[in-house]
Amino acid sequence: MFFNISINKTIKYFEEVDDITAMSVRLSMKYFGWDSEDRIDADQTKNEALYHIKFTRNDWPGICFEAQAKDVGKINQITKECAMRALKTYLDKENIAE
DSSP, X not given: OOOSSOHHHHHHHHHHOSSOOHHHHHHHHXXXXXXXXXXXXXXXXXXXXXXXXXXXXXXXXXXXXXXXEXXXXXXXXXXXXXXXXXXXXXXXXXTOOO
């Protein structure tokens, strides 16, 4: 795992690695203070499923980063993209010097 590294290095890793799992992304986000929540909604009448992922922080009340996809085969990709948006925004907003 890639713990004990900076947020910038984590973003770079996410950008470079295509086969990272959603669980690995969620674990690294937890390390940096983010909570995650996901769910899959199924529509039996249309034979479709919709995956949702959300990242939040306790110190950012009311702010969350969400993504969804109809193709549950893209869970890893959607989770990674949502996490990168959250981390980049966090760096910009907090002006974290690493």
